[in-house]
Amino acid sequence: MLTPEEWSALWLSLKVSVWCVAAILPPGVLLGWLLARKQFYGKALVEAVVHLPMVLPPVVTGYMLLLALGRNGWLGRWLHEGLGVSVAFSWKGAVIASAVMSFPLMVRAVRLAMSLIEPRLEQAASTLGAGPLRVFFSITLPLAAPGLVTGAILSFARSLGEFGATITFVGNIEGETRTLPLALYTYTQTPGTEEPALRLALISMAAAFAALIGSEILTRRAEQRLSGD
Amino acid sequence: MLFLDVGLNRGRFRLEVRLECDEGVTGLFGPSGSGKSTALGIVAGLLRPDRGRIVLDGETLYDGADGVCLPPHRRRIGLVFQDSQLFPHYSVKGNLLYGLKKIPERERRFAFDGIVDLLALRPLLNAHPRRISGGEKQRVALGRSLLASPRLLLLDEPLASLDTGLKAQILPFLQKIRDELKLPMIYVSHALPEILQLTDRLAVLDQGRILAAGRLDEILQRGSEARHFGPDNILAVTVELHDLESGCTLARFGNLPLVLPLRTDQEIGRTAYVSVHRGEIALSRNAVPELSIQNQWPGRVSKIESRGSGVQVYLDAGVPLIAEISPRAYRELALQEGEIMYALIKTRSFAYLAARTMLDQSASP
Numbered sequence: 001m002l003t004p005e006e007w008s009a010l011w012l013s014l015k016v017s018v019w020c021v022a023a024i025l026p027p028g029v030l031l032g033w034l035l036a037r038k039q040f041y042g043k044a045l046v047e048a049v050v051h052l053p054m055v056l057p058p059v060v061t062g063y064m065l066l067l068a069l070g071r072n073g074w075l076g077r078w079l080h081e082g083l084g085v086s087v088a089f090s091w092k093g094a095v096i097a098s099a100v101m102s103f104p105l106m107v108r109a110v111r112l113a114m115s116l117i118e119p120r121l122e123q124a125a126s127t128l129g130a131g132p133l134r135v136f137f138s139i140t141l142p143l144a145a146p147g148l149v150t151g152a153i154l155s156f157a158r159s160l161g162e163f164g165a166t167i168t169f170v171g172n173i174e175g176e177t178r179t180l181p182l183a184l185y186t187y188t189q190t191p192g193t194e195e196p197a198l199r200l201a202l203i204s205m206a207a208a209f210a211a212l213i214g215s216e217i218l219t220r221r222a223e224q225r226l227s228g229d
Numbered sequence: 230m231l232f233l234d235v236g237l238n239r240g241r242f243r244l245e246v247r248l249e250c251d252e253g254v255t256g257l258f259g260p261s262g263s264g265k266s267t268a269l270g271i272v273a274g275l276l277r278p279d280r281g282r283i284v285l286d287g288e289t290l291y292d293g294a295d296g297v298c299l300p301p302h303r304r305r306i307g308l309v310f311q312d313s314q315l316f317p318h319y320s321v322k323g324n325l326l327y328g329l330k331k332i333p334e335r336e337r338r339f340a341f342d343g344i345v346d347l348l349a350l351r352p353l354l355n356a357h358p359r360r361i362s363g364g365e366k367q368r369v370a371l372g373r374s375l376l377a378s379p380r381l382l383l384l385d386e387p388l389a390s391l392d393t394g395l396k397a398q399i400l401p402f403l404q405k406i407r408d409e410l411k412l413p414m415i416y417v418s419h420a421l422p423e424i425l426q427l428t429d430r431l432a433v434l435d436q437g438r439i440l441a442a443g444r445l446d447e448i449l450q451r452g453s454e455a456r457h458f459g460p461d462n463i464l465a466v467t468v469e470l471h472d473l474e475s476g477c478t479l480a481r482f483g484n485l486p487l488v489l490p491l492r493t494d495q496e497i498g499r500t501a502y503v504s505v506h507r508g509e510i511a512l513s514r515n516a517v518p519e520l521s522i523q524n525q526w527p528g529r530v531s532k533i534e535s536r537g538s539g540v541q542v543y544l545d546a547g548v549p550l551i552a553e554i555s556p557r558a559y560r561e562l563a564l565q566e567g568e569i570m571y572a573l574i575k576t577r578s579f580a581y582l583a584a585r586t587m588l589d590q591s592a593s594p
Binding site for chain 1: 275302304306307308314316327328331332373374
């Protein structure tokens with residue numbers, strides 16, 4: 001049905017997206033919680049920086065990543081020489097590009113879910129003897145679960161569709177960084193490949209659609225659990 | 230025993246509270262916005278005051294000078310909110326066990342089964358918090374707090390969101406907690422009758438300040454705080470006789486004889502609290518013979534205040550009384566400060582709030 005190249009693109013996209021969600025979930029939850037519940041110096045600045053990738057052209061984000069994390073970038077050199085890790089032009093770099101692009105979606109979803117939790121539920125828990133950690137894991141996190149699910153799925157979908165930042169940062173290397181959108185783009189640039197381009201477009205649409213449906217079902221199930229149905 | 234002396238500034242709101250609570254129930258009375266919930270939040274550790282000291286049973290919970298501030302989960306102070314705040318992702322049983330299960334066995338003050346039976350929660354244990362009624366929720370919230378083995382229980386308007394019938398259903402449970410568990414409680418409410426169902430030892434809070442504290446009859450005697458109890462005159466009276474034949478209970482209010490509706494459950498010789506609405510007091514220049522109104526007391530008009538649609542007349546009849554008359558009546562009477570007027574009050578206008586006999590049981594440790 002699919003050619004090995006198309007399979008490889010699909011597989012790579014899934015791998016990058018799964019890693020992306022796994023990587024941004026913990027910091028996203030933490031930051032969402034901080035923004036929803038805490039007042040601190042420089043909060044507005046933190047918010048602006050987190051949301052920057054949503055409003056910047058993705059190419060700019062990709063280029064910034066390249067400058068920072070490329071072999072000659074200040075962070076990239078340190079990573080390469082210190083830890084022997086190189087992210088530029090590898091699938092790990094694609095994960096980073098996706099993560100930066102979808103992080104705001106995750107933070108927003110978590111933040112919204114947590115700000116909707118009645119603070120007195122957490123206060124009640126603390127008067128019952130629960131320390132901050134237990135309050136967070138037994139009250140805040142479970143009650144924010146629908147928001148976490150939404151955030152994860154939106155990030156996953158965003159990551160599947162990531163194009164600009166990825167191609168700028170890690171290029172378009174088959175089998176390494178050529179994800180689904182990049183493969184689709186490549187086909188559209190080559191004469192006589194309308195058929196595989198169309199197949200990949202359909203797959204992309206199906207994946208996005210499945211993600212949205214899945215999000216809806218999971219969110220509804222989590223909400224039902226909270227309302228006792 | 231709780232000692233509290235704290236100050237807090239929040240923009241335009243300023244709270245300065247000094248309060249001592251012994252065993253038993255202490256009422257904290259005040260209108261909404263007076264700072265009652267803020268004061269409770271400070272005691273529970275949810276709010277940090279700017280200065281002062283909080284000591285519970287000899288342990289310092291907060292000391293502004295030393296920088297001591299125990300977090301809420303180390304204070305062992307229970308707090309029941311007006312709207313229960315049950316955890317929606319736990320069953321009723323899960324809610325009840327939330328505090329209990331982290332407390333070592335030997336430090337538990339109340340047994341699970343004991344509290345479940347006391348509050349009649351057994352049929353609800355497997356239910357979901359969203360599926361039970363408001364009154365049931367409040368009982369679960371009470372049980373959840375009790376099972377966390379608190380040294381002090383704070384109740385923040387626990388009946389305010391329930392309708393009258395449900396209130397009457399919850400009160401006996403609160404009385405049981407008071408009498409059977411001997412747990413010190415601070416009961417916050419803007420409804421004096423509700424507080425009086427549990428205690429007559431109270432503090433009156435208004436605009437962030439304690440205006441009076443002590444036993445209600447003593448507070449009333451001092452007189453100046455009477456206006457804080459809302460549109461009702463609250464009277465601490467001594468019950469003298471139940472006259473079954475005439476269908477009245479006779480009592481004494483200061484030096485004044487008082488004819489009240491018959492209530493034989495009010496013990497002779499004890500203090501009872503009755504209320505009469507300001508608007509239910511009529512004024513007359515002379516005593517009116519051949520009138521059905523049984524209570525006619527002379528008193529000096531000490532102050533006249535025109536407020537809104539009514540005129541408030543402060544009467545000193547040996548004890549302070551406030552009558553509210555219409556501006557028209559005020560004009561026609563040509564009322565002057567300093568003159569003697571008779572307060573006319575129908576027997577049926579009096580309502581019983583509570584008797585000290587019932588409250589006395591709570592005072593004994």
